[in-house]
Amino acid sequence: MPKSRRRKKDDPMAQESREVRDPGSSGRWVVPTMLTLLLLGLVWIVVYYLLREHIGFMEALGGWNLVIGMGLITGGFICATQWK
Template identity: 55%
Template sequence: MPESRIRKQAANKKKQESAEAASETRKRRQRKVAAPGSRRWVPPTFITVGLLGVLWLVVYYIGGHLIPFMSDLGGWNVLIGMGCMAAAFGIATLWK
């Protein structure tokens, strides 16, 4: 059986509906896709913070009794050095 002819008005309506559906699909895709932030700052930051923690501990153990503020801190120096290294590990988890 031959296919019947579509009226102009019906054809235009069909085109408009498909265009609206396509634009809706585009909008949904745009909402789902989030632009990732730049993470170029992560490697230099976690290396710096980690080395700062190691350096803090080395200086404390070698000459901490000669440096006035370090001798005042006492055992807290270990917590500061280990805290810097833990913070460096936490920062490293942000690296992609």
Template identity: 50%
Template sequence: MPESKGRDKKAAAYTAPTKSKSAQPNPTWWAPTFVTLLILGLLWIVVYYVTEYRYPVSALGPWNLGVGFVLLMAGFIMTMRWR
């Protein structure tokens, strides 16, 4: 019956990889900031429609929707990096 060769004694033992910097928790301001951005973006768009396109900034006109969506997207992007 053949015998097992066994392991090489010169091979280094396995060491687990160290935690990367990205695994650290977010700062304490992270969650309140993205929640605020989401709510502010939603309110911006709702106010624009409810006031029949006069507010929040009447000089922007339809670009008020763009401002609202940028705020929403900034909040959503921040949620992707939340730990």
């Protein structure tokens, strides 16, 4: 029976240049995006309740401001599920 060929070893420099990433880790964008969405949603709702008379477009949106704020917070929670 013939012997199988040996595989050539990879160049050590090529191995160092490859990005080694833990398959269970999340991207660098997840935490900043999550925090931004959560805080932006909270600030939107607080500003709506405190300053709605002084900000014209917020008065025009009415109850939709709560939908916008809660939508931003929901987006933050969805990003939180991607965080490992």
